[in-house]
Amino acid sequence: MLIDTLQELFTQAIAAAQAKGDLHAFDVPPVEVAHPKQEGHGDYSTNVALIAASAIRQATGDKVNPRQLAQAILDNLPAADLIGAAELAGPGFINIRLSDRWLQSQVLTVLQASAHFGDIAIGQDQRWQVEYVSANPTGPIHYGGARNAALGDGLANVLEAAGYTVQREFYVNDAGNQFGYFIESLYARYAELLGQSVPFPENGYPGEYLIDYARQVIDEYGDKFLHMDKAAALAELREIARKLVVVMLRAELDRIGVQFDNWYSEQTLYDNGLVEQALSHLDARGELVRRDGAVWFQASKYPKNDKDEVVVRSNGIPTYFASDIAYHYDKFLVRKFDRVVNVWGVDHQGHVPRMAAMMQAFGLDPDRLVILMYDLVKLVRDGVEVKLSKRAGNLLTISDVVDEVGADALRFNLLTRSPESVIEFDLDLAVAQTNENPVYYVQYSHARICSILARAVKAGFDVEHDGEHDATLLSLLEHPSELALLRKMLELEEQVLLAVEKLSPHNLPHYAIDLAKTFNAFYRDCRVVDAAAPELSRARLMLSQAARIVLARVLRLMGVSAPESM
RNA sequence: GCCCCCGUAGCUCAGUGGAUAGAGCGUCGGCCUCCGGAGCCGAAAGCACAGGUUCGAGUCCUGUCGGGGGUACCA
Numbered sequence: 239m240l241i242d243t244l245q246e247l248f249t250q251a252i253a254a255a256q257a258k259g260d261l262h263a264f265d266v267p268p269v270e271v272a273h274p275k276q277e278g279h280g281d282y283s284t285n286v287a288l289i290a291a292s293a294i295r296q297a298t299g300d301k302v303n304p305r306q307l308a309q310a311i312l313d314n315l316p317a318a319d320l321i322g323a324a325e326l327a328g329p330g331f332i333n334i335r336l337s338d339r340w341l342q343s344q345v346l347t348v349l350q351a352s353a354h355f356g357d358i359a360i361g362q363d364q365r366w367q368v369e370y371v372s373a374n375p376t377g378p379i380h381y382g383g384a385r386n387a388a389l390g391d392g393l394a395n396v397l398e399a400a401g402y403t404v405q406r407e408f409y410v411n412d413a414g415n416q417f418g419y420f421i422e423s424l425y426a427r428y429a430e431l432l433g434q435s436v437p438f439p440e441n442g443y444p445g446e447y448l449i450d451y452a453r454q455v456i457d458e459y460g461d462k463f464l465h466m467d468k469a470a471a472l473a474e475l476r477e478i479a480r481k482l483v484v485v486m487l488r489a490e491l492d493r494i495g496v497q498f499d500n501w502y503s504e505q506t507l508y509d510n511g512l513v514e515q516a517l518s519h520l521d522a523r524g525e526l527v528r529r530d531g532a533v534w535f536q537a538s539k540y541p542k543n544d545k546d547e548v549v550v551r552s553n554g555i556p557t558y559f560a561s562d563i564a565y566h567y568d569k570f571l572v573r574k575f576d577r578v579v580n581v582w583g584v585d586h587q588g589h590v591p592r593m594a595a596m597m598q599a600f601g602l603d604p605d606r607l608v609i610l611m612y613d614l615v616k617l618v619r620d621g622v623e624v625k626l627s628k629r630a631g632n633l634l635t636i637s638d639v640v641d642e643v644g645a646d647a648l649r650f651n652l653l654t655r656s657p658e659s660v661i662e663f664d665l666d667l668a669v670a671q672t673n674e675n676p677v678y679y680v681q682y683s684h685a686r687i688c689s690i691l692a693r694a695v696k697a698g699f700d701v702e703h704d705g706e707h708d709a710t711l712l713s714l715l716e717h718p719s720e721l722a723l724l725r726k727m728l729e730l731e732e733q734v735l736l737a738v739e740k741l742s743p744h745n746l747p748h749y750a751i752d753l754a755k756t757f758n759a760f761y762r763d764c765r766v767v768d769a770a771a772p773e774l775s776r777a778r779l780m781l782s783q784a785a786r787i788v789l790a791r792v793l794r795l796m797g798v799s800a801p802e803s804m
Numbered sequence: 805g806c807c808c809c810c811g812u813a814g815c816u817c818a819g820u821g822g823a824u825a826g827a828g829c830g831u832c833g834g835c836c837u838c839c840g841g842a843g844c845c846g847a848a849a850g851c852a853c854a855g856g857u858u859c860g861a862g863u864c865c866u867g868u869c870g871g872g873g874g875u876a877c878c879a
Binding site: 270272273274275276278279283285288291292295304327328329330331374411414415416417530531532534542544547548549550551552553555557558559561583584585586587588589590591611613614616654655656658659660661662663664674675676678679681682683685686689690693694697736739740744745747748751752755758759761762765766767768803804 | 806807808809810815816817818819820821822823824825826827828829838839840842843844845858859860871872873874875876877878879
């Protein structure tokens with residue numbers, strides 16, 4: 239990676255300067271290389287001299303001038319192709335400008351890497367799991383779940399680009415009360431359709447979609463459940479309903495391009511004895527206690543937990559937390575993931591401390607479990623918040639919103655905001671502004687490149703293979719807009735790294751807009767296909783092709799399509 | 805009450821302890837003999853408040869004020 243290379247060069251420079259006695263002996267701090275906000279300050283800059291100066295002052299009490307340190311480092315900077323200029327600036331910054339020749343050569347790097355450009359190899363041999371959405375399996379998914387999906391899927395994509403082996407998992411809560419009410423509701427609808435009146439369960443789901451589910455049950459099983467004991471019927475319906483719902487969930491998530499590797503049933507935790515196993519494991523470690531007829535996990539032994547948590551109620555029924563304990567016992571001690579990310583809505587924030595406590599109770603490093611918390615999506619229509627609920631049956635689903643604004647716009651918009659921000663989503667505005675939406679701006683740029691390339695092929699240019707033969711032409715790419723485009727393209731790796739470090743891919747859409755903008759500036763300033771200048775055209779076509787690759791990659795990482803025409 | 809998150813341009817939001825804080829939408833003013841005008845160029849406009857740490861704070865710490873969420877033997 240470019241940044242790594244620069245960091246390495248400066249680390250070497252410091253060591254060399256110290257060896258020669260140009261520089262004080264001190265423990266070299268990690269060199270940070272960043273983009274200066276201001277363009278005149280170069281492509282990259284490092285504050286290592288400023289950091290070192292304060293480190294030296296604190297260690298020895300000697301006052302040293304950061305500018306002198308910076309100069310000593312600069313004097314010992316190894317020669318490197320990629321550095322065009324490195325100079326001292328301000329209070330002791332070192333600003334680096336990439337060399338034009340090296341930038342030009344990167345067109346080939348992109349063309350060769352193709353769809354893999356942007357990959358960074360930092361996650362080898364690491365198995366990660368991202369568990370996301372995990373909506374209650376009781377009907378269509380609330381629109382807010384799309385934020386979870388966009389975030390989790392984007393994160394999984396970025397982790398894969400970083401070299402991690404990633405499993406995408408959906409946890410199906412098919413064992414708790416909610417699912418029980420759902421089954422009873424289904425039974426009531428089923429009976430109703432067959433002409434029998436069954437009282438609708440008090441906590442049931444009145445949504446009309448349940449009538450469709452009931453109809454499907456009738457289509458496949460007829461009226462057999464009416465002739466059975468109700469408890470037996472409910473037991474059988476449980477399995478049938480679970481399959482039905484998972485098919486529906488899968489289809490709905492597929493509409494926004496989200497697919498899972500694994501659908502993990504909560505019920506199997508009980509069926510396979512994992513709940514019992516996990517709890518006795520904790521018990522053996524002295525983490526459980528009996529009190530008031532219930533079994534408690536002694537969470538309060540751990541930081542940020544002020545109370546214990548019930549795992550088995552006094553009526554003998556395990557709590558949801560017991561499932562969670564077993565589930566994570568399975569993730570870490572059975573399936574042995576190196577790291578697990580759970581994507582949770584902020585309404586579950588109260589569960590976070592006990593999860594960390596649970597990890598420690600298992601003797602596991604709590605950092606191996608990351609809870610990625612995102613804030614809720616507020617739906618607004620005509621400036622008024624729309625209150626919807628699945629239980630009341632007036633749910634606004636992912637499908638509903640996809641119908642209105644499209645999957646690409648939805649994913650792009652939801653991903654743009656940082657997870658901890660509350661999204662206020664105005665439905666009318668989302669529809670009205672469809673054509674002004676940034677996602678179309680980015681996609682349009684991609685389509686425009688495709689159009690240019692197609693035109694070039696028609697004009698007789700060998701767009702596909704030029705890069706294999708005529709790398710020397712790249713030195714013709716001297717226009718500031720051409721070089722600016724190259725610089726922006728090369729940022730993709732840093733963007734992937736940033737998303738992985740922050741465990742949030744919300745920087746990607748911002749980068750995509752930036753990249754599209756930079757391409758549009760190039761398009762404005764540089765005519766690509768020009769019969770009067772065939773060599774320059776070939777060089778610019780290579781650059782355009784490379785830009786297309788990068789744009790398509792960042793769109794794919796976000797789970798957004800890269801259309802060839804619009 | 806206690807815990808968590810958020811207060812950045814008119815609106816929706818980015819912003820890695822660095823140098824002169826950005827984008828989209830909106831507003832105002834420009835640009836089509838030329839590869840896709842779903843485009844391009846320009847202008848106005850901002851870090852809630854008060855302390856502190858630091859060579860340097862939108863960013864870290866404390867407090868105040870505002871907004872949201874959480875505080876069950878529900879999930």
